[in-house]
Structures are given as structure tokens and as C-alpha cells.
Amino acid sequence: MELWICVACGTQFAPSAEPPRECPICLDQRQYVGYEGQRWTTLAELRASGLRNVFKEHEPRLIGIGSEPAFAIGQRALLVQSTEGNLLWDCISFLDEETVEQVQALGGLRAIAISHPHYYSSMVEWAERFSVPVYLHAADQRWVMRSSELLVFWSGERLDLFGGVTLIRLGGHFPGGTVLYWPDGAEGRGALLSGDIIQVVADRRWVSFMYSYPNLIPLPAFEVERIRAAIAPYRFERLYGAWFERVVLSGAHAAVMRSAERYVQALAGQLPA
Numbered sequence: 079m080e081l082w083i084c085v086a087c088g089t090q091f092a093p094s095a096e097p098p099r100e101c102p103i104c105l106d107q108r109q110y111v112g113y114e115g116q117r118w119t120t121l122a123e124l125r126a127s128g129l130r131n132v133f134k135e136h137e138p139r140l141i142g143i144g145s146e147p148a149f150a151i152g153q154r155a156l157l158v159q160s161t162e163g164n165l166l167w168d169c170i171s172f173l174d175e176e177t178v179e180q181v182q183a184l185g186g187l188r189a190i191a192i193s194h195p196h197y198y199s200s201m202v203e204w205a206e207r208f209s210v211p212v213y214l215h216a217a218d219q220r221w222v223m224r225s226s227e228l229l230v231f232w233s234g235e236r237l238d239l240f241g242g243v244t245l246i247r248l249g250g251h252f253p254g255g256t257v258l259y260w261p262d263g264a265e266g267r268g269a270l271l272s273g274d275i276i277q278v279v280a281d282r283r284w285v286s287f288m289y290s291y292p293n294l295i296p297l298p299a300f301e302v303e304r305i306r307a308a309i310a311p312y313r314f315e316r317l318y319g320a321w322f323e324r325v326v327l328s329g330a331h332a333a334v335m336r337s338a339e340r341y342v343q344a345l346a347g348q349l350p351a
Contacts, residue, residue: 085117088150088171090200091223103195103221108290124172131177134322142322145172153197153320156271158260160241163188167258167271171199178207191245193273194252195221202226215247215254248275248305250287250297259312267315276334278319282326285337299342306338
């Protein structure tokens with residue numbers, strides 16, 4: 079029996095003798111099956127390939143963890159450190175003993191929380207290795223491909239965890255799409271860890287919102303307006319997207335507000351020629 083991993087999205091599946099026939103996450107219109115068709119791998123194969131995880135400090139008490147070379151979607155996770163324990167925000171597929179040792183040296187993990195199904199990756203592998211719960215919004219439970227008693231499904235619009243951090247359901251990209259509010263981030267001015275529920279774009283003064291990023295399917299205006307209203311009350315200076323370089327370093331709250339307005343104007347045909 080193997081724990082097969084989808085090469086396109088990085089999701090690890092429940093044990094089976096043969097690879098699954100298809101990946102439901104990639105067949106969904108928010109993702110895709112690659113030009114070469116459905117492909118599968120395992121952690122053992124990835125370890126043998128020379129893949130490794132790198133650790134980069136974004137700011138004090140916030141460490142990015144990502145794989146090199148990039149695998150699947152290529153996102154990096156974020157380790158939020160606090161005196162009450164460390165939280166891993168979002169997750170990646172690759173895990174080896176070197177990574178476990180480095181995480182333990184940084185204080186280990188108390189919990190994992192994930193923004194949406196595209197980053198479920200090898201979450202159960204990580205949870206079992208560190209013996210910690212994984213917080214997922216219940217609205218996205220159908221996308222879990224490997225079940226575990228360590229998965230905690232929460233509902234509602236927000237969940238206060240430890241170390242002052244809060245999970246906020248924004249929806250949009252997925253019904254349970256979640257961001258992490260870290261008020262102690264950015265030297266106490268607040269940080270938002272958004273995955274790609276709020277996507278940091280090439281011009282990092284701005285963000286965007288989509289139903290599908292690879293297939294370029296926009297969200298309707300009313301959804302973007304609802305997201306803007308939901309996040310407006312929270313104070314944050316900095317916003318961390320899903321990749322190492324996708325960071326709005328300052329003025330992030332204002333960037334989200336004006337980006338939402340620009341998005342709505344674009345859907346209404348009101349952008350300058």
C-alpha cells in the first residue's frame with residue numbers, strides 16, 4: 079500500500095495498492111490536470127529525487143518553509159512562533175527527517191491550519207509526525223483525500239487559536255477559504271497570512287481575488303465586496319501570500335481595500351482605457 083501524491087496539486091491520498099484513477103481536486107475547474115495527464119508520486123520517490131526544504135525568515139517569529147526545486151503548486155508554508163506554541167500555516171507535500179529536525183529546533187509544532195484544499199498537500203503526514211491537530215474549515219471537508227482523527231473541522235466565520243492568532247473565513251476561492259490574522263506580526267502592526275484567498279499579484283502594491291487562478295475565472299463583484307467587508311475591521315500592515323516573494327510589506331490593509339474596489343470597477347467596465 080502506498081500513500082500516492084498527485085504531481086499536479088501535491089495532495090496526498092489515502093493508502094492504496096495502485097494510484098487513484100483520478101484526482102478530484104485537479105478535475106475541479108479551480109485546478110487542472112497537466113498536459114501530460116494524471117501523474118502520481120510518493121514521498122519516497124520525492125526524497126530519492128533530491129528534493130529538499132528550505133527555511134527562510136520573513137520577519138522575527140515568522141519562518142517560510144518551501145521545497146526546492148518547486149513541487150506541484152509550489153506554495154510555501156509559514157511557521158508562526160509564539161510563547162504558547164508554534165503554528166504551521168498552510169502546508170507542503172514534502173517532508174523528510176531534516177525538515178522535522180529543523181522544525182523541532184524552532185520549537186516544534188502545536189497545530190497546523192490550512193487556507194483551502196489546494197494546500198492540503200501532505201497535511202496528515204505532517205500532523206502524524208508532529209502529533210498535532212490540523213484546523214480546516216468544515217465547508218471544504220469534501221476535498222479531504224486522506225482522513226485522520228487529527229483533522230479538526232471548524233465552522234462559522236472565525237476561530238481564535240493560541241498565541242493571539244485568529245482564523246477568518248473569507249470564502250471566495252473556496253467556500254471555506256480562510257486567512258490567518260496575526261496581530262503581533264509586522265512589529266506589532268499586524269499581519270495577514272492569506273495563502274491565495276487574497277492573492278498578492280506581480281505589482282505587490284495590489285492584490286486580487288479569483289475563483290480559479292490557473293483557469294482565469296473571476297469571482298463575482300458581490301463576493302469581492304463581501305470579502306472586503308469581512309476583512310475591513312482587522313488591522314494589518316503586512317500581507318503574506320502563498321509564495322516566498324508574494325508579500326505586501328507595508329500598507330497592506332489599504333492595498334486590499336483599494337484592490338477590491340479596482341476589481342469591482344473592472345467587472346463593471348470602469349477601468350481607464
